[in-house]
Amino acid sequence: MTGDNFAIAEQPVDAAPPPDHTARNKMVIGLLLVSAFVVILNETIMMVALPHLMASLDITASTAQWLSTAFMLTMAVVIPVTGLLLQRFNTRPVFILAMSLFSAGTLISALALGFPMLVIGRIVQASGTAIMMPLLMTTVMHLVPPESRGKTMGNISIVISVAPAIGPTISGLILSVLDWRWMFLLVLPIALAALALGAKRIVNVTTPSDAPIDILSVLLSAIGFGSFVYGLSEFGASSLNPTPVSPWIPFVVGAAVITIFVLRQLRLQKQNRALLDLRTLTNRTFTIAAVMMAILMMSMFGIFILLPIYMQNVLGLTTLQTGLLLLPGGLIMGLCAPTVGGLFDKFGPARLVIPGAILLCIVTWGLTLIQQDTPFWMILVAHLVLSVALALMFTPLFTVSLGALPPNLYSHGSAMIGTTQQVAGAAGTALFVAIMTWQSTRLGIAGADLAAATTGGIRAAFLGSAIIALGALFAAFFVRKPEGGQPEMGHGH
Numbered sequence: 001m002t003g004d005n006f007a008i009a010e011q012p013v014d015a016a017p018p019p020d021h022t023a024r025n026k027m028v029i030g031l032l033l034v035s036a037f038v039v040i041l042n043e044t045i046m047m048v049a050l051p052h053l054m055a056s057l058d059i060t061a062s063t064a065q066w067l068s069t070a071f072m073l074t075m076a077v078v079i080p081v082t083g084l085l086l087q088r089f090n091t092r093p094v095f096i097l098a099m100s101l102f103s104a105g106t107l108i109s110a111l112a113l114g115f116p117m118l119v120i121g122r123i124v125q126a127s128g129t130a131i132m133m134p135l136l137m138t139t140v141m142h143l144v145p146p147e148s149r150g151k152t153m154g155n156i157s158i159v160i161s162v163a164p165a166i167g168p169t170i171s172g173l174i175l176s177v178l179d180w181r182w183m184f185l186l187v188l189p190i191a192l193a194a195l196a197l198g199a200k201r202i203v204n205v206t207t208p209s210d211a212p213i214d215i216l217s218v219l220l221s222a223i224g225f226g227s228f229v230y231g232l233s234e235f236g237a238s239s240l241n242p243t244p245v246s247p248w249i250p251f252v253v254g255a256a257v258i259t260i261f262v263l264r265q266l267r268l269q270k271q272n273r274a275l276l277d278l279r280t281l282t283n284r285t286f287t288i289a290a291v292m293m294a295i296l297m298m299s300m301f302g303i304f305i306l307l308p309i310y311m312q313n314v315l316g317l318t319t320l321q322t323g324l325l326l327l328p329g330g331l332i333m334g335l336c337a338p339t340v341g342g343l344f345d346k347f348g349p350a351r352l353v354i355p356g357a358i359l360l361c362i363v364t365w366g367l368t369l370i371q372q373d374t375p376f377w378m379i380l381v382a383h384l385v386l387s388v389a390l391a392l393m394f395t396p397l398f399t400v401s402l403g404a405l406p407p408n409l410y411s412h413g414s415a416m417i418g419t420t421q422q423v424a425g426a427a428g429t430a431l432f433v434a435i436m437t438w439q440s441t442r443l444g445i446a447g448a449d450l451a452a453a454t455t456g457g458i459r460a461a462f463l464g465s466a467i468i469a470l471g472a473l474f475a476a477f478f479v480r481k482p483e484g485g486q487p488e489m490g491h492g493h
Contacts, residue, residue, distance in 0.1 A: 025143040028202055029152065032095070032136045035194040037159045038187060039102050039129040043071060044167030045183055046122075048308065048319045052180050057115045069233045070119050074126035076229040076422045080221040080276050082134040083415035084213065090204035094135050099195035102128030106191055110184035121184075133160075134414035141402050141410040146482075147345060153399040154341020158334045161394055165330025165387070168308065172323030214268060217275035220261040228254025229423060235430040276419070277412035280405060286413060288478050289401035290420055292353075295472040296393060297421045298428030299364065302465050303386065305429050306436065310458045311379065314372055314451050325380055329387035336391035341399075348481040349396035356392030357469075357476035359385055364466035372455050393472075396479070404482040428465075436461040 046053075050064045057064075085094060105125030112118035136156060144152045174182050231251025268274040281287050311317045311325065340352060363386045370379075398417075405413045440457025448456065 024203060028091070029136075029140060029143065029155075031194065031198050031202055032132075032139060033155055033159055035095070035099055035191075035198060036132050036136045036156075037163050038190050038194060039098070039125075039132045040159060040163035041167050041170070042102075042106075042125055042187065043075075043129065044164040044304065045171045046071070048168045048323060049171045049175060049180055049183060051319070052175050053118075056180060057118070059115055063115065065233075066119055067122055069230070071122050071126040071129075072233065072422060072426050073226055073229050074123045075130045076225040076419065076426070077222045078127050078130035079134065079415055079418040079422060080225060081218060081415075082131055082418070083277065083412040084275055085131065086134060086138050086411035086414070087209055088213075090208055091135070091139060092199075092202045092204050094131060095198050095202050096195070098128045098131035098135060099191060099198060100128070101125070101131070103188065103191040103195055104128075106184045106188045110181050110188060112181075130418070134411065134418050137398070137402060137414040137417070138411045141414075142407065146403060149399050149403060150344030150395065151338060151341040154337040154339070154344075154395045156398060157337040157341070157391065157395040160398075161337065161387075161390060162330050162334035164304070165333060166327060168304075169323035169327040169330070172320045176320045212273045214264075214273060214275055217261065217264055217268065220257055220264060221275060224254050224257035224261045225419065225423065226254070227251070228258060229426045230254070232423070232426040232430040235434050274412075276415055277409055280409050280413045280416050283404050285404035285480055285482055286401045288475055289397045289404075290417055292393070292472055292475040292479065293397050293401070293417060294420045294424035295468055295475070296360075296390060296397075297424040298431070298468055299360065299465050299472070300390060300428070301425040302428040302432035302461065303364075303367075306432055306458050306461055306465075307379065307383065309436070310370065310455070311376070313454050314458070315374075315376055315379075317376065325376065326383060328380065329383040332384055333387040333391045336388060337395055340391055340395045344396045344399055349400050349479045350477075352392045352396045353476045353479045356389045357473040359389035359392070361466070361469045361473050363389060364462060364469040367462040368459055368466055370455065370459060370462070372451050393476075400479060400481060428468075432461040432464060435464050 046067050050067070053067065054060065054064045102125055105121050105123070105128060107121075108124055109118055109121030112121055136159075140149070140152050140156065171183050174186065227250040231247050231249070231254055234245075234247035234250065262278065265274040265276055265278050269277050269279055281290075307326065308322050311322045312319070317325070343352060363382050367382060401417060402410060402413050436454075436457035438457070439460035440453040443453040443456045444450070
């Protein structure tokens with residue numbers, strides 16, 4: 001399906017075409033990177049805004065949490081379908097669809113008259129976000145030759161790691177001087193500019209195939225992943241406030257439907273009709289990298305949730321101070337990413353991923369020792385080291401995972417990684433909030449004051465994160481660069 005694209009990217013002899021294609025490819029990737037940065041920023045922009053929204057819209061904490069939950073749920077439902085979408089349609093229409101949905105959702109959110117309309121806006125936004133990331137990764141794999149993928153994936157890592165990291169800081173700054181609607185009003189012109197520029201300048205760089213749509217698979221995917229992620233997010237919510245329905249119900253239903261979905265994909269992929277081709281998982285390199293990224297997302301989302309709670313509820317910092325304290329880590333991650341990409345192209349993954357996993361373990365185990373009076377600068381240092389650790393791992397893992405696949409499975413690999421990350425992020429958030437609440441409630445009953453109980457709960461949650469980080473350290477020793485930097489050819493269409 002895509003052999004000609006590799007020929008375009010790798011052709012060294014023909015003097016005239018390569019410069020044209022190089023310039024074209026750089027522009028396409030650049031536009032996709034900017035657009036992806038804008039859409040991913042919105043995934044975490046709500047984290048510090050919930051107290052403002054609760055006061056402004058007169059809603060409870062558990063209701064407000066739906067603004068993040070609905071976003072995550074939509075991502076989990078839409079991402080599995082993007083593999084098929086990217087196979088059937090060209091780059092340009094898929095880009096226009098993604099940015100149009102995101103811009104429409106941003107406008108609806110900015111104009112929201114009440115909470116239900118704001119949730120609808122977030123759902124529409126998330127639909128665009130879910131399409132953008134697999135589109136970016138699949139396009140890069142088609143356009144960039146294997147020997148220079150690390151550098152380009154480094155730029156993608158900036159988007160994936162920095163955008164969520166600076167989301168809380170940006171919303172903290174906006175909310176300290178403006179109304180919550182400005183979180184959307186300031187993003188809207190950027191989104192519309194990216195849409196207009198993309199519609200005019202993006203060219204089609206992949207060859208669509210007539211991939212069949214299996215409606216039952218789409219329904220199973222939506223119900224399965226949607227219920228599963230909802231159940232996970234409700235475990236966290238129910239530990240803060242009792243929920244009318246036990247989170248176990250959607251969790252078990254989701255797990256059962258995902259099992260049926262998987263069995264159906266295994267049957268359909270024999271005829272190359274799968275919605276999400278699971279042959280990606282038969283590649284050992286891809287699977288190890290995907291599992292390791294899931295562990296990192298669990299740790300990252302958990303820590304992103306726990307640190308602001310600790311800084312505000314125990315250390316007594318304001319929303320803005322919290323955001324500013326977390327900003328240097330996000331920027332360091334971004335600054336490291338291109339260098340890490342270059343080092344990957346030179347040395348391969350092991351020399352980056354193993355030190356990164358060791359640093360992750362040191363930080364997470366160190367955070368299990370926090371006290372009520374831990375100086376804030378120690379938290380800042382821990383966050384900076386954590387950011388370097390994640391930067392050392394994300395770029396090599398993205399590059400290795402997709403680089404190990406044949407071109408016809410790139411879109412499915414991108415969708416698989418995106419789905420895994422959403423589920424892992426939701427699982428990490430739910431797990432760590434539940435551990436924190438359980439332990440702090442236990443300490444409160446035993447007579448500890450609120451700050452001491454909260455600190456104890458957060459320490460217990462960090463212990464969970466530290467144990468999970470050991471899994472990343474173990475997996476790091478098995479990450480390998482694909483043979484000769486070339487994809488291992490698998491089953492073609």
